[in-house]
Amino acid sequence: MDMETQTKDQTSEKQKDVIKKVTGAEALVMSLLEEGIDTVFGYVGGAIMPVYDFLHKYKNSVRHIMVRHEQGGIHAAQGLARITKKPGVCLTTSGPGATNLITGLADAMLDSTPIVCITGQVTSGLLGTDAFQETDVLGISIPVTKWNFQITRPDEIPEAIAKAFYFAKSGRPGPVLIDITKDAQFGELEFKYEKVTSTISYVPYPKVNQEKIMAAAELINKANKPFVLAGQGILLAEAQEEFKQFVEKAGIPVASTLLGLSAFPSNHPLFTGMLGMHGNYAPNINTNKCDLLIAIGMRFDDRVTGNLNTYAKQAKIIHIEIDRAEIDKNIKTDIAINADAKQALSALLPHIKPATHTEWLESFNELARFEFEKIIEKDCYPVSGEIHTGEIINQLSLKTKGEAILVTDVGQHQMICARYYQFNRSNSIVTSGGLGTMGFGLPASIGAKLGAPHIPVVAVIGDGGFQMTIQELGTLAQLKLPVKIILINNGFLGMVRQWQDMFFDKRYAYTELKNPDFIKIAEGFGISGKKISQREELNKALDYLLAFEGPFLLEIKVLKEANVLPMVPAGGTVSEMMLE
Amino acid sequence: MKKEFTLSIFTENKIGLLQRLSTIFTKRKINLDSFNASESEVKDVFRFTIVINTTEDQVKKVTKQIEKQIGVLKAFYHEEHEIVHQEIALYKVPTQALAHGNDVEKLIRRYNAHILTVEPEYIIIEKTGHKDETQELFEKLLPFGILQFVRSGRVAVTKQIKEITSYLKDLEEASKHSEKELLLLNL
Numbered sequence: 001m002d003m004e005t006q007t008k009d010q011t012s013e014k015q016k017d018v019i020k021k022v023t024g025a026e027a028l029v030m031s032l033l034e035e036g037i038d039t040v041f042g043y044v045g046g047a048i049m050p051v052y053d054f055l056h057k058y059k060n061s062v063r064h065i066m067v068r069h070e071q072g073g074i075h076a077a078q079g080l081a082r083i084t085k086k087p088g089v090c091l092t093t094s095g096p097g098a099t100n101l102i103t104g105l106a107d108a109m110l111d112s113t114p115i116v117c118i119t120g121q122v123t124s125g126l127l128g129t130d131a132f133q134e135t136d137v138l139g140i141s142i143p144v145t146k147w148n149f150q151i152t153r154p155d156e157i158p159e160a161i162a163k164a165f166y167f168a169k170s171g172r173p174g175p176v177l178i179d180i181t182k183d184a185q186f187g188e189l190e191f192k193y194e195k196v197t198s199t200i201s202y203v204p205y206p207k208v209n210q211e212k213i214m215a216a217a218e219l220i221n222k223a224n225k226p227f228v229l230a231g232q233g234i235l236l237a238e239a240q241e242e243f244k245q246f247v248e249k250a251g252i253p254v255a256s257t258l259l260g261l262s263a264f265p266s267n268h269p270l271f272t273g274m275l276g277m278h279g280n281y282a283p284n285i286n287t288n289k290c291d292l293l294i295a296i297g298m299r300f301d302d303r304v305t306g307n308l309n310t311y312a313k314q315a316k317i318i319h320i321e322i323d324r325a326e327i328d329k330n331i332k333t334d335i336a337i338n339a340d341a342k343q344a345l346s347a348l349l350p351h352i353k354p355a356t357h358t359e360w361l362e363s364f365n366e367l368a369r370f371e372f373e374k375i376i377e378k379d380c381y382p383v384s385g386e387i388h389t390g391e392i393i394n395q396l397s398l399k400t401k402g403e404a405i406l407v408t409d410v411g412q413h414q415m416i417c418a419r420y421y422q423f424n425r426s427n428s429i430v431t432s433g434g435l436g437t438m439g440f441g442l443p444a445s446i447g448a449k450l451g452a453p454h455i456p457v458v459a460v461i462g463d464g465g466f467q468m469t470i471q472e473l474g475t476l477a478q479l480k481l482p483v484k485i486i487l488i489n490n491g492f493l494g495m496v497r498q499w500q501d502m503f504f505d506k507r508y509a510y511t512e513l514k515n516p517d518f519i520k521i522a523e524g525f526g527i528s529g530k531k532i533s534q535r536e537e538l539n540k541a542l543d544y545l546l547a548f549e550g551p552f553l554l555e556i557k558v559l560k561e562a563n564v565l566p567m568v569p570a571g572g573t574v575s576e577m578m579l580e
Numbered sequence: 581m582k583k584e585f586t587l588s589i590f591t592e593n594k595i596g597l598l599q600r601l602s603t604i605f606t607k608r609k610i611n612l613d614s615f616n617a618s619e620s621e622v623k624d625v626f627r628f629t630i631v632i633n634t635t636e637d638q639v640k641k642v643t644k645q646i647e648k649q650i651g652v653l654k655a656f657y658h659e660e661h662e663i664v665h666q667e668i669a670l671y672k673v674p675t676q677a678l679a680h681g682n683d684v685e686k687l688i689r690r691y692n693a694h695i696l697t698v699e700p701e702y703i704i705i706e707k708t709g710h711k712d713e714t715q716e717l718f719e720k721l722l723p724f725g726i727l728q729f730v731r732s733g734r735v736a737v738t739k740q741i742k743e744i745t746s747y748l749k750d751l752e753e754a755s756k757h758s759e760k761e762l763l764l765l766n767l
Contacts (some may be wrong), residue, residue: 138596143603147650148596167650170762198759200751201592202650205761209752294588324646 019192024154025185028118031059031161039080039450041065041073045093047120047133049187052091065414065450065479068471070097072443074104075469078113079407079447082430085238087168088447094120095133098140098179103437105144105175110434111259112236114173114370116164117141124152124181130326146174154187158194164195164211171204171340172323173236206324208339208347216318216335219292219349225360226252227283227290227315229275229304232259232433233297233322239342240264240426243296246345247306251356253364255283257298259433262423272364276304277568278415281375281577282367284568287312288575289363291412296320300330301434302434302570310573320344369537374579375565380420385533386559387461389413389488395542396458397464404456405430407448407483409465412494415564419458425455439468445483446475456484456546463489463515473525476551484545487518487555490562498563502578522553529553585639586614586663586736589628589646590620590653590744597651601628604645608632614667614711616733622744625653627664631734654747658738665736669714669729670696671705677724678703684724691717702727 022030028051032040038063041152044052055064067073070092077088092098098119108115122131138150147167149160157180164176220226234243240263247254247264253272254264264271273280275287287293293315298304305311308330319326319333320341327336337344379390396404402422407430408414414431423429430448432440445459466487476483493511500508522529529552532541538556545554566577591597598617605612614631632639639657647655675698677684688695693707705721707714714731 139599142596143607150595197762198755199650200748200755201653203751203754203758205758205765207757323648325641325648327644329641329644340761341632342765342767 014058019190021188022191023185024151024157024180024187024189025480026054027154027157027189027191028059028161028180028185029054029062030191031158031193032089033058033061034195035161035165036086037062039063039065040089040091041076041080041447042091043067043069043093043097044069045097045120045133047122047182048091048097048118048185049120050122050182051118051180052232058483065446065475067443068474070100071103071439072469072472072475074101074108074115075437075440075443076118076447076472076475077110078104078111078440079430079444080451081113081115081447081449082444083427083451084297084404085236085427087116089116089118091118092120093133094122094137095135095462097133097135097258099135101177102140102144103435105141105177107432107435107437107440108409109144109146110173112173112232113175114168115175115301116168117175117177118179120185121150121179121181121238123183125183127152127181137177141177141179144175145177148179151178151180151184154184154189156337157184157189158192159196162194162196163199166199167202171202190366194423201444205340205343206322206338208343209337210347212335212337213344213347214351216337217314217348219335220250220252220294221353221355223292223316224291225290225357226250226294227286228254229251229293229295229298230254230256230260230263231296231298232257233320233341234260235427237297237322237341237343239297239345240340246349246352248348249354250352251354251361253286253357253361255280256416257301257304257433258431259429260298261418262426262428265424265426266422267424270361272368274418276301276574277306278564278572280368280419281566284566284574284577285367285391286364288314288573290315292318294318294320295331296345297322299323299326302330305330306568306570306572306574310575314435319558328435368393371566374381376420378488379416382512387538387556388534388562389416389558390420390544391535392486392488392538392556392558393417393460395538396419399542399546400456400458404428404458405448406457407431407445407457409461410436410438411462411465412498412562412564413460413462413488415495419564441465442469442485443472443475444480445485446481449481449483457482458484458486458488459489460500462494463487463491463513463518464493466518471523473522473527477526480550482549485550485551485553486545487553488556488558489515489518490558490560491515492560494562495564497561501561501563502567503569509572517556518553527551527553529555531555531557533557582633582635584631584633584660585636586658586660586665586734587628587630587632587639587646587655588736588738589630589645589655590651590747591626591628592651593624593626594651597649600649600651601616601646604642606637608642610638610642614733616735620744622748625630625744625748629734629736653751654744656738658736662740663736663738665710665734666708667711667714667732667734668706668708668733669718671707671718671721672702672728673705673721673727674725674727675699675701675703684721687717687720691720695719712730
């Protein structure tokens with residue numbers, strides 16, 4: 001509290017035009033406060049020590065979460081950013097501290113997550129001398145950042161940080177990186193902070209083109225079999241309400257991309273499931289039957305489209321997308337609206353005529369019944385044999401009423417979560433989509449829980465990915481955060497094993513795992529756990545997990561060789577899903 | 581079908597921007613046939629001229645990716661007929677080459693080249709023109725011995741009437757509108 005008072009005192013001092021001289025390190029922390037940041041993730045080291053010294057001073061205003069590896073730090077920041085829709089901040093030292101961020105930056109770049117990374121750097125006089133822990137972090141991070149900048153003078157700090165936050169969160173969000181030399185942290189400046197709200201070479205919110213809106217409305221009003229694809233752009237624009245009004249008014253069935261899940265409630269009668277490779281049967285089949293495809297805030301990723309030459313050729317395409325470079329990148333559009341989803345939908349709504357497409361919607365329901373009989377029933381309601389991952393997620397969904405925040409790792413369990421969890425709470429999935437980063441789940445769940453302290457957070461993680469960032473159990477234990485971990489253990493890198501099964505004549509090259517005793521490992525970190533392998537134990541174990549105060553690891557031994565179906569093989573046609 | 585495209589990219593003068601642009605080509609395995617950078621007619625606005633050989637579909641996408649980068653003001657791609665372009669070539673040949681008859685002198689006249697300097701050991705010839713023209717002179721001079729040869733990147737101006745200053749005005753307006761939206765969104 002006393003530090004907060006001190007910050008206020010400094011502000012009033014500023015008003016009296018008495019600008020206090022501070023060090024660069026202090027200015028950096030003060031800049032974070034100006035941006036409303038109260039939580040940062042990081043790992044200290046030589047080149048960032050002066051900043052850490054001030055994190056100590058400001059510890060009552062900014063909470064620093066000490067992770068066990070910088071990759072964990074940035075994934076945790078991503079988890080926080082995805083839930084709060086504010087930039088996640090991650091601090092590291094130079095050299096290895098900075099290079100360990102690269103996977104997270106690439107992940108945030110592909111998944112449009114606002115992240116501000118601050119890396120220490122050797123003293124400016126040593127730049128280019130191969131000094132201890134010197135790396136060209138600016139150069140390395142260029143392809144995986146929306147913007148980056150190196151600070152070598154203390155007076156550059158306020159503007160650089162203000163720009164960093166502006167670029168990270170506005171328009172199509174993304175990761176930015178600020179590299180700051182040690183001498184810039186030690187040097188002094190007169191601190192004055194002004195938020196950045198525009199710069200000429202960057203137009204984050206293009207003007208909605210009214211003619212295109214009218215043309216789109218006409219197509220929508222005329223369509224007999226319209227179909228809406230919901231992407232993360234809806235969540236990023238916080239346009240869930242506008243989106244709901246739009247599809248309800250026009251009576252259009254909705255399918256979601258992986259990252260678009262929870263933009264629209266899974267239990268809504270117009271929701272038809274997930275698109276793409278491991279998506280639901282009806283939306284994939286009907287992609288090639290609709291007469292109008294309306295894609296909102298999504299980028300026609302190859303995991304969604306399969307073969308572009310056979311994708312929705314019969315349909316007119318409307319694409320609402322904030323990033324102009326995504327328009328006509330993979331799919332040629334008939335009408336492109338280059339705008340923020342919220343603004344575009346608000347403009348579109350008044351021109352939409354109320355409609356229902358009963359027969360068309362029924363065709364989805366019929367296909368969904370077929371998928372239930374062929375696949376879902378066996379996945380979610382098996383009566384004998386080993387536990388299926390599908391039944392775990394189905395039960396979890398029922399027990400939490402689809403109101404928990406679900407964090408996943410990458411692989412089979414991720415697709416099963418996406419298929420069988422009912423996302424009834426808005427903005428409730430945190431998963432690595434574009435990059436498919438194994439090891440994302442555990443650290444991201446820490447960030448997600450910090451961002452949503454009053455909502456249950458369940459992390460579903462496979463036995464492969466869990467071992468990639470398992471050290472973050474230490475962070476979880478230190479914070480005593482009630483993240484509920486479900487470890488799906490099949491002793492395999494399941495998704496790759498599935499491909500080996502289906503496309504490599506069952507040659508299981510290096511996908512079988514000899515696993516450690518995960519419960520003992522958790523106990524070693526001070527985290528309680530339980531392992532089950534019998535169907536009869538599942539119900540009680542899930543109840544116990546959800547009711548437990550504090551973090552808990554529930555390890556579930558599941559069917560060793562199970563495939564996620566139906567499936568559009570890579571480069572296949574969406575309407576020709578494999579059922580077995 | 582692949583063909584030659586000339587890109588004109590207008591940017592702010594920022595460290596790292598060149599690498600940011602180059603990764604866009606590297607990522608798509610596109611080779612740069614020619615590259616030039618200089619300040620434009622507007623102070624602090626830099627102009628990159630890049631020549632690549634690719635399909636129209638690809639060059640369209642690449643241009644959008646370039647324009648998306650923070651620090652890039654505007655990016656265009658042009659076909660041959662939309663621009664006036666030029667390159668400069670320097671040829672260092674032994675002075676001896678002039679000694680036997682007037683063949684080299686004739687070449688210099690015919691190709692509209694100039695002699696920049698004459699030293700006891702060598703002369704420097706300069707020729708501006710399209711690549712095929714400077715290349716032709718190179719081949720004609722080859723029998724006389726070429727000690728050094730260098731060709732600059734392409735520089736090009738467009739035939740279109742709308743100039744960068746006018747685009748900058750549009751950008752300023754778009755940027756102002758965007759700022760208004762941002763404040764409305766209360767980010």
